[in-house]
Amino acid sequence: MRVHGSDHESAGAADQGRSAQPRGARLPAFVGDLDAAHRPVTGLPPASIPALQRSMGNTAVTQMLQSRRREATEHEGRQQTGPGRRAAAPASGTPVVQRMATPAQKQFDAAGYGAAFLTIPAENFGEGGEAPAVPRTARVGAPRNGEIQLLRTPVDWAPPQATNRRAQPQTSIKARFRSSFFTYEVELVNDPEGAARGNPSLIDVEAPFEILSRTPRGSQGTSMGRTYAFGDRWAHNPAYWAAGGINGPAAQELAQSRGLDADAELRAGDVDFNDYHILPYTGGQPFLFYVPNDKADPKFRTEGRRFMEAHEFDALPGPQRSETKVSIPPQVDRRDGDRRTARTMQNTQAHEWMGQDLGGSRAVLAAYEWCHLIGDKDGGPDIPRNLVIGTNAVNTEQLALETALRPYVARLYSYRYGIQLRVEALMEKAPGQINPPAGLWDEKVPLKASWISYHISIVPLATPDTDQPVADVHRQIMDADRGTITESEFTSLHHEVRNKIRAKADAVIGDRPTAPGGPGGGGQT
Structure with a gap:
């Protein structure tokens, strides 16, 4: 749900708020014009443009195509080493000029890929969620059964510029390609001795490309600085543990399973007990969360918080916003996809709709921000109906849920199951909508969330109706105006949901073998 920074992060057209185009549908005018006039430059056949638009966004695709057209114009008329002609090798000891030679780019373009896609074996995760083996090579070409395509985005590869017109082709071109779950570094020069055989580009699109490394993508389960920053504490809730005793083994075991730091536990006999005060709570929560009396964190407007049960939320008038989606991390993150x-x-910024003194300033976050109902890294669309106004604290509360579920997306996908997110928001008009300040979007549809329901389930992917869960995992009813959230609360909630998903996934998967070929983790299959 985080909508800032790198955290908030499917490639289907419907996921981006657009209806899928039928095969052969007319492309947007700007794509048709550029591709028809500059096909040798862009290297992108018409069929590939919609896929790039869905994953990268129109703006990024337009910029990429226009950039290639400008590069071609700049190189027009320059003498190049043509195919079949022997290129002079760099003199011994002469440093190689780091540039992408025009013949190499043309060779990729001639193959119709523009170095935008590479194919690898599908990413099959182990039964315990173990990462798949790293493939040794990738290739140019459409995926076959048991394979997936990787996507290169403009930010991942910006070829260095030539220092002069006669610079030699570089002997190493490293580029990064993405699946939904990993980033691969690939060596694109796969024919370094090609000049002697009439291949001055040193790139052979018919040969494999070496994969140098692979790193995981996505959040690592951290709160990313949106929690209380001045040394919070936690304690057992006497009302919750009254039956079994607050010091019972079950209480200590639950605290450990929730990842709570024993050194941060606040006990009644501690000498500094009176230096802390408790944040709002209910008798139904096992742990209490405290902050120092004299440390107000400027990230949070208030410490207040309301509580509501699921059946109470369901009894309210129908929510005005709702999104349902199976979590799939997008191949192109928010920054690269712009x-x-x-x-x-x-x-407009969310706080502009909320009245005075709620905006951010230097080193201080705005009290209210735009919040995704379904997060960007779960494939949530960047469209108005998926965005609501909420506090930075409720954004962080939802992030605890999101970072808990994402590590299990790949494992369940390899067994043809998905993690379904059903998010509903009870809406109200923001204060600024009554009399919008000059220059602000005069939108009559309510923009501000009052309550948010976040429901996690496991569903089968083999059936068209993904509304029928095979396992109900967790439901969180969140106050969209809530105040301070501590690191201990974030950690406790994150581990609670993670433990639930692990147990439910084990129960659903059982002894089932991984699906043949697996769906892998990326791209166009």
Whole structure:
């Protein structure tokens, strides 16, 4: 749900708020014009443009195509080493100029890929969620059964510029390609001795490309600085543990399973007990959370918080916003895809709709921000209906849920199951909608969430109706106006949901073998 930074992060057209185009549908005018006039430059056949648009966004695709056209114009008329002609090898000891030679780019373009896609074996995760083996090579070409495609984004590869017109082709071109779950570094020069055989580009699109490394993508389960920053504490809730005793083994075991730091536990006999005060709580929560009396964190407007049970939420008038989706991390993150929530919401910041003194300042976060109902890293679309106004604290509360579920997405996918997210928001008009300040988007549809319901389930992917869960995992009813959230609360909630998903996944998968070929983790299959 985080809508800032790198955290908030499927490639289907419907996931981006657009209806899928039938095969052969007319492409947008700007794509048709560029591709028809500059096909040798872009290297992108018409069929590949919609896939790039869905994963990268129109803006990024347009910039990439226009950039290639500019590069071609700049190189037009220059003498190049042509195919079949022997290129002069760099003199011994002469440093190689780091550039992407035009013949190499043309060779990729001639193959119709523009170095935008590479194919690898499908990413099959182990029964315990173990990462798949790292493939040794990738290739150019459409995926066959048991394979997936990797996508290269513009930010991942910016070829160095030549220092002069006669610079030699570089002998090493490293580029990064992405699946939904990993980033691969690939060596694109796969024919370094090619000049002697009439291949001056040193790149052979018919040969494999060496994979140098692979790193995981996505959040690592951290709160990313949105929790209380001045040394919070936690304690057992006497009302919750009254039956079994607060010091019973079950209480200590649960605290350990929730990842709570024993050194941060606050006990009634501690000498500094009176230096802390308790945050709002209910008798139904096993742990209490405390902050120092004299340390107010400027990230949070208030410490207040309301509580509601699921049946109470369901009894309220129907929510005005809802999104349901199976979590799939997008191959292109928000930065590379140029997905910006403020721009999506007509270039307005959330706090502008909330009245005075709620905006951010230097080193201080705004009290309210745009929040995804379904997070960007779960494939949530960057469209107005998936964005609501909420506090930075409720955004962090949802992030605890999101970072807990994402490590299990790949494992369940390899067994043809998915983690379904059903998010509903009870909406109300933000204060600024009554009399919008000059220049602000005069939108009559309520923008502010009052309550948010976040429901996690495991569903089968083999059936068209993904609304029928095979395992109900967790439901969280969140106060969209809530205040301070501590690191201990974030950690406890994150581990609670993670433990539930692990147990449910084990029960659903059982002894089932991984699906043949597996869906892998990325791209166009």
